[in-house]
Amino acid sequence: MNLEKAILAVITMNQEKVAGGAPIFVCESKKELEQIAANLEAIMDGIAHALSEELFIIVKH
Amino acid sequence: MNEYTYPIIFGVIIGTLSRVLMLKTDYRQYPTYLHGKIIHVSLGFIASSLGALIIPAIMEKNYTAVTILTVAATQFREVRNMERNTLNEVDDFELVSRGKTYIEGIAISFESRNYLVIITAFIGTLVYILTNPYIAVIAAVICVIVSRVLMSGSTLKDIVDIEYKELYFEGAGLYVDNIYIMNIGLPERQEEIKKYGMGFVLTPKNMNTINTVANLGQRQAILHDVSIALGVFRDSGTPALTPLIKRDLDDGRIGVFVLPQVRDVEKAREVIGAVPVLESAIRLPSQSRTHNKEVHDK
Secondary structure (H helix, E strand, C coil): CCCCCEEEEEEECCHHHCCCCCCEEECCCHHHHHHHHHHHHHHHCCEEEEEECCEEEEEEC | CCCCHHHHHHHHHHHHHHHHHHCCCCCCCCCCCHHHHHHHHHHHHHHHHHHHHHHHHHHCCCHHHHHHHHHHHHHHHHHHHHHHHHHHHHHCCCCCCCCHHHHHHHHHHHHHHHHHHHHHHHHHHHHHHHCCHHHHHHHHHHHHHHHHHHHCCCEHHHHEEEEEECEEEECCEEEECCEEEEECCCHHHHHHHHHHCEEEEEEECCHHHHHHHHCHHHHHHHHHHHHHHHCCCCCCCCCCCCCEEEECCCCCCEEEEECCCCCCHHHHHHHHHHCECCHHHCCCHHHCCCCCHHHHHC
């Protein structure tokens, strides 16, 4: 199966709100969150989307 | 040498010349390379030879010779396939791809130009044999002018109004005017986009053009042409920096988000205005009987 879009990673500051199949990165601060998101975005060739202030996902388009 | 030698040579020369004139290299940069040009001029030569041979063949009562034209049709359909394949192959490696609709448009025009060459050569030879060389030259010039008119379609500025709009973010959402483009999470990416991005809103002038500009192929053609003419601020592996076009569902306006390297609003507006309206994107709902019942019933 060829997926068109997929969530490659979830980055969050609130672990209680997330669960599921994608790798989850838990961060302490907003700064750490953005840093990890930026790095993952570059590594995975995906886009970092913000779902809320404390929840980012990396999506492959 | 016989009485047909000069008319045939005349037809072939006129046909090939008209192909050369049609083969202009412009900002689309296709075909740029000498080899691409040689292929098309040679095919133009073959086409004009075919066109020039028809009249002498008929005059010699050699009617079966005319059937060779069917071979010509197959041959030039092959030209269309060739163009389509080459452009499709190359398209994957463009920073901003052309899109299938644009490629199809280019392929169609390459095929049809060969038919225009056949007609030009045919008319040139016909007039040469029926009258004299001087009138034949005039007829050929008229043919060339007519083919130029036939091959130039309309451009976007004929069908839409183009307006520059500042980009802005609402939370993580990127907007052009009131049209949502995409979600950008990282503040540093948002800064980059604000710095390098430009937004335009294209307002269709009537019912027909709403459907035309909504066509995904037409939209991709706009993005491709802007990126070619003004450069593009992106690289492989930066999918966040992707030029995009989204549509306002309410009224059919489209919001264009581009990342040009040359950030000149006037130039960008001109480039967008000069994007060709793709043949396969044109829709004419105004011709629909049901849609215009009142008009047709009268």
